Amino acid sequence: MHEGNYRMSRLKLFISHSSRLDDVEQDQLDADHNWQLLKTTCKALKDAYGKSIDILVDQDEKGLYPGCDWERHLNEWLAECHAAIILFSKRAAETSQWVKKEATILTWRREIESNFTLIPVMLKGQVKQADLEQDIWKILQVEKNQCIQDAENSDDIVDGVKLALGALGAVKTDFPQTPFERVETLVTKLLKEGTDKQNLTDVWNSLEKCDIKPEWNPDEISRFSNALARYMLRDSQTCLQNFWHIINKLKPNPDKARAKELLKAIRALWVDAKAAGLIPISRKQQGMIAINGNLLLEVSKELNTNHYTLDRYLERAWPETDGIRTIPVTSTDIDEIQKEIRKEFGMQNTPIPPEIVDQLINDYSDPLFVYLHCSIESGGIPDPRVLNKFSKLRDTYEKLVFIFGTGEKLPEETNTKILTIAPPLDLTLEATQFFYETQAKKLLNKKYGTPP
Template identity: 25%
Template sequence: MRVFISHSSQPDSPRDAEYLNAVDTALRTEFEVLLDRKSIEANQEWPCELNAYMDECHVAVLLVSRNALQSDWVNREAAILAWRRALEQDFQLLTVPLGGVTRDEILKHGRFSAMELGRWQFIPSGDPAEVAERILTHCRAHAPQPDSTPMDQQVLKLSALLADSNHDLLCMAATELGMETAGWGARAHEKLARGLARRLADAGPDEQYKVVLALDHALDEGQIRRLLRGMEYLWVPAAAAGRIPPLVANVEKRSAIGLNGKRLLTFTGRNYVDRAYRGKSNRDFILIDSAIGQQPLQEITQQIEKYFESRDIRRDEISSYLESSRTHYFVLVPAPVPDLEVFDALVDQFPQLTFFFGTGLAGHDDPRVGMLPRLVALEPVLSPDLEHKAWSRQKDFEVILNNVSR
């Protein structure tokens, strides 16, 4: 079993470091511990290995000191881990308050409240040895199923796709990528397919393109299409996507989502939702025309009603249909953000829908964002360069697909 430990790289006191060391030491006696002890500064890029750790772990331990409450990095890790817990019933997320931080303080903290951490497991306080033993006991009692993590599932899915390909062509692709292909012995083809699958699953956007380019002569059109379909949304920052499912699931406190960017309707909004739900198909999108006039409430309402009418659902049937539907609908509304009265009316009129509001191009720079208590602006803010690069990379993938289909 793999256990990830999230912590602030700048502990408030030597006592906090004692807790980290005690938990690390206790868990290593029986489990594989995923822990990054490097200090990460606020202006440094997000380390890729952290995403891999959080995708591979079966249990996560969140050590929350006062510095951790203010840490951008811990906040991102908490969002990703809460996301996994929201989607996976068997995933264990253990929160440990340190240094006088209380459970209520974490749950009500502005940066953590939307994550619904209160729905998961809190470890009672005690000295470092006691807390470490409680965590170890919990981990012993929750043995995971084999191949149960998102990374495991992704590698299995990719391996199955690649295993149908010609062995020699896969060897050529692996050699082009600098991978060793000799001396694998029995089940060499299966090991080769899994090795390439792991390489692809671990890759960032640029590396993914390189791997797909190497594989294009080994896969047919259908295989390439399935491969690209599972990759097109992976550019979205996991910490931002991870905030979406807990917000959608919280029906008692209905919120809307704020997302910046240039291509909300045509590209970005869908990718964020696909990333949040790992490409599952039980969702649909209602795109609101950007040419909204002087009566935004009426015009947006009419466009939503028109969408359902085109699917033979009358205006007076929308609410009952949404109550029973297995599909969840996301409404993408371009900038600018509506005023408070219009915002509240829309969210209350359609409580079964999740609204995405465009909040600006380079950031959440629409001045109304701070005036809407129920609008959760996704963090980290979307970089215009990242959005453009992802959109351009999608076009590159389409070229690969077109070449294979000829």
């Protein structure tokens, strides 16, 4: 049941953990305890909430590894959950790259979705508050949420979850659409008019062949839409190719507005969710980020962008936000940069006092960025003296973020004031996604006519 951007459904609860069994003898005791705690916690949650929640969790004793089925489901789960628990064991806090990735994405969702609930759990004797105030955890600020401390057993965890989500009968069933549900809804809208079973089957068969594509023939639009949305999120790097196949195969041509809306919704999904998730977090902290890429300032009239890769990163970070402003500058002089910022918000031929313009800038609610090209060839990241001046400019514009584009590679070392957006961008991926998006846009123009 849909109403506006809300959906009636069971609450989907994701559990992030590092509780696999360990072959290292000295770690075996904690590993056994944490693995049993995960299983008893899942059972206790199901006992407490019954059918009102779905628990999304990896319970493979071997844990996550590159290419495994659970890894492929992660993108779906992280995009479709309404709330999440992070179980902070010693390993989760200190060495698990999976938990760091999941925590970054979940923290990002908390930052951009006011209704998203994140519940950190610190296991007794393994993690303390101070452990989450250093390294990546300090940047993510996971401890600022309602945190369950010194959890010893599943009862401690479930009691804390009840405080955060409500007890059985009090759990919400109407949620704002999750990122997954938004894609699923757009796919459904695109497919529902004038499409028959055979055409859906033809569309499915035309999609990119890979080992994660389900062997399934669609028989009704709702099931097909769900499967297709999951497929797109599970392998986001083929989204644009698959969009091309869908639009090319659907007969009759789908509604133009809906086709364009779906393209807009998926065109940035190729950007790594963890990397994108760091950007909103930096806005509230350092206010300076370093990002690599060859097409950061690529101009494309076809795609209506003056900075292709940069736009896609920011679009991934803030989906459905059209007011993001990026101001490219070539000078490190603070006065010149301030002039460019004020120029962006000024009105031509209408003089406005600078202090009023500054107030308008600070009142602006959507993200605001200044971009400076800083590849090795152009001199690299500004020195600490210049960075200090940039920090002072942020005293005037509190929401401003400086983006340093570093060209092909991220610098091996950066100033502690700068947050490096990782993982680094794969340049081949960047180029192929630019190509496929251009092809998708050309196909739309061919089917519906080039816009004036």
